[in-house]
Amino acid sequence: xxxxxxxLRANSHLASGNREILDRHGVRALNIIxxxxxxKTALLERTVEALKGRVRLGVxxxxxxxxxxxxxxxxxxxxxxxxxxxxxxxxxxGMVGQALEKxxxxxxxxxxxxxxxxxxxxxxxxLGEDLKAVVLSVAEGDDKPxxxxxxxxxxxxxxxxxTDLLGHTDFDLKRCVEExxxxxxxxxxxxxxxxxxxxFDEWCAWLEDFALKGRMGRGE
Ligand code: MG
Ligand code: ZN
Numbered sequence: 001x002x003x004x005x006x007x008l009r010a011n012s013h014l015a016s017g018n019r020e021i022l023d024r025h026g027v028r029a030l031n032i033i034x035x036x037x038x039x040k041t042a043l044l045e046r047t048v049e050a051l052k053g054r055v056r057l058g059v060x061x062x063x064x065x066x067x068x069x070x071x072x073x074x075x076x077x078x079x080x081x082x083x084x085x086x087x088x089x090x091x092x093x094g095m096v097g098q099a100l101e102k103x104x105x106x107x108x109x110x111x112x113x114x115x116x117x118x119x120x121x122x123x124x125x126x127l128g129e130d131l132k133a134v135v136l137s138v139a140e141g142d143d144k145p146x147x148x149x150x151x152x153x154x155x156x157x158x159x160x161x162x163t164d165l166l167g168h169t170d171f172d173l174k175r176c177v178e179e180x181x182x183x184x185x186x187x188x189x190x191x192x193x194x195x196x197x198x199x200f201d202e203w204c205a206w207l208e209d210f211a212l213k214g215r216m217g218r219g220e
Contacts (some may be wrong), residue, residue, distance in 0.1 A: 014080035018128025025105035028095035034135030036117030039161035058108035142176035
């Protein structure tokens, strides 16, 4: 337990350093958390396309191994850096700090950090982001918010993905939204399909607004 606390304290220190670097460059950062297969990368691919010409995106792809997701994002033209955690089930602030050195921060408005697929411990590690967002797919079930309350509580936004599957599952969208709100009354919730584009107007408008807050903060 002492070790865990030391680890989190060291992480917080590194996260503050990341936040300082991001602030200095006027970059806003979003840390995306969700299970493997929740549709995080697909959400990002379509988001990058939708925000072209509006917001300059940078992406950090966290994975235990492979560069597959970074290759997918690179095809969209966004600046992307892959971080392989070498077995670790979450990103930590040190890994993100190293990735920041490889990104042209002066050309980025919004940095999206896709965490390792895992609905549990990524929520405990501050990476220096402005906000965490949880991604939950229709395929995973509408009962997850109350089963993983710490994650939903740590996040300022929740994105329900794969709404095109709603007719093929028992997922109750209304129930899921109510469960998320029961865990966290201050969270903003989006329903999306990265296949059909449903919900992307709202999600991307909110993201653009979120990204612009950084620029306004710098007095531009
Ligand atoms: Mg992914
Ligand atoms: Zn972990």
